[in-house]
Amino acid sequence: MADRIDTTRLQEMARAYTASAVLYTALDVGLFSQVSAGCRTEEALVAATGLRSVDVDRLVSCALSLRLLDWEGDELHNAPDVEAYLVQGKDRYAGPWMMFTRPDVSGWFQMTEKMRAPASTKLGMYDELTVESARKYHQATSSIGFGAARRFVRSVDLSSRKHLLDLGGGSGAYSITCVEQFDGLSATVLDLPPVVVATQEYIKDAGVEDRVRTVGADFTEGEFPSPVDVVVMASNLPIYNAEVIAGVVARAFRALEPGGEMHLIGEMLDNDRRGPVDAAMWGMNELVCGSEGRAHTRGECEGYFSSAGFVDVEVTDFVAGTLARCVGKKP
Numbered sequence: 602m603a604d605r606i607d608t609t610r611l612q613e614m615a616r617a618y619t620a621s622a623v624l625y626t627a628l629d630v631g632l633f634s635q636v637s638a639g640c641r642t643e644e645a646l647v648a649a650t651g652l653r654s655v656d657v658d659r660l661v662s663c664a665l666s667l668r669l670l671d672w673e674g675d676e677l678h679n680a681p682d683v684e685a686y687l688v689q690g691k692d693r694y695a696g697p698w699m700m701f702t703r704p705d706v707s708g709w710f711q712m713t714e715k716m717r718a719p720a721s722t723k724l725g726m727y728d729e730l731t732v733e734s735a736r737k738y739h740q741a742t743s744s745i746g747f748g749a750a751r752r753f754v755r756s757v758d759l760s761s762r763k764h765l766l767d768l769g770g771g772s773g774a775y776s777i778t779c780v781e782q783f784d785g786l787s788a789t790v791l792d793l794p795p796v797v798v799a800t801q802e803y804i805k806d807a808g809v810e811d812r813v814r815t816v817g818a819d820f821t822e823g824e825f826p827s828p829v830d831v832v833v834m835a836s837n838l839p840i841y842n843a844e845v846i847a848g849v850v851a852r853a854f855r856a857l858e859p860g861g862e863m864h865l866i867g868e869m870l871d872n873d874r875r876g877p878v879d880a881a882m883w884g885m886n887e888l889v890c891g892s893e894g895r896a897h898t899r900g901e902c903e904g905y906f907s908s909a910g911f912v913d914v915e916v917t918d919f920v921a922g923t924l925a926r927c928v929g930k931k932p
């Protein structure tokens with residue numbers, strides 16, 4: 602007998618924006634920070650936030666049903682990921698990243714119009730970067746980027762490598778973390794000219810100015826600093842189309858010494874494109890932001906590497922369900 606069907610899943614999807622909106626408001630009013638600080642009841646939350654009790658009741662019901670909060674007896678507690686990443690002042694606070702795409706909300710709801718009257722450029726949202734907007738952007742990316750970079754150095758051994766080229770390195774999260782982890786390594790962060798001003802501030806804060814330098818350039822054009830023995834490109838894959846990514850990978854191959862390696866970390870679709878949803882959505886984000894980018898499959902990424910001349914090419918999970926890592930070696 603065929604599975605019974607109903608409209609539940611479709612109705613949830615039609616109103617999935619409600620979950621984003623609740624998360625934004627919970628962060629606006631400091632719900633999770635207050636709970637972490639000891640406001641374990643709705644009365645205490647009313648006193649701490651100054652909101653009406655009916656609105657605290659509404660917000661807490663949403664947060665409980667979204668598994669952002671939970672009960673321990675009569676007391677409210679943050680879910681473990683909420684406690685780690687959404688409590689202001691904690692080391693791993695990722696609020697700036699969670700809020701970063703909030704200004705894009707209205708653009709997502711103009712998707713139909715954007716498809717019918719498309720307007721795109723190669724660099725999309727990066728066309729109009731200023732030093733100030735780059736600083737704000739990387740306050741957000743660094744709140745998750747350094748965690749990703751720590752994961753990278755746990756999974757990839759660069760102890761025999763000498764020089765890392767970090768394409769679109771942003772805050773320098775990967776370069777800084779890699780030189781801190783591997784003694785003999787130095788690094789070059791290549792990013793757009795307004796961005797590297799912000800990058801230098803992160804490098805200075807980390808005290809690694811002697812080992813990480815920056816180059817202000819557009820990685821879609823020109824040859825790369827050379828020679829290097831590792832290239833990393835992280836979290837900018839869907840911004841560009843196949844032609845641009847294949848070109849970047851080919852120029853990275855040329856910049857590498859024989860025996861060198863490249864790592865491309867990004868949101869990649871499974872080869873049948875049935876997921877992860879997040880990878881598909883980052884591709885769609887490029888319609889919203891006005892670039893020519895799209896979501897790439899794991900197989901396509903392997904193809905860019907093999908066509909450039911890399912061998913031992915493989916894609917593995919980096920953060921399961923979100924990020925994958927394509928690696929290849931230059932013979």
Ligand SMILES: C[S@@+](CC[C@H](N)C(=O)[O-])C[C@H]1O[C@@H](n2cnc3c(N)ncnc32)[C@H](O)[C@@H]1O
Nearest residue numbers: 746769770771774792793819820821835836837
């Ligand atoms: C989402 S951030 C990722 C930053 C860093 N790789 C990380 O994982 O934390 C994407 C970065 O790619 C850079 N980028 C995008 N297009 C670029 C281009 N054409 N040339 C150089 N950098 C670029 C952006 O300026 C930004 O810093």
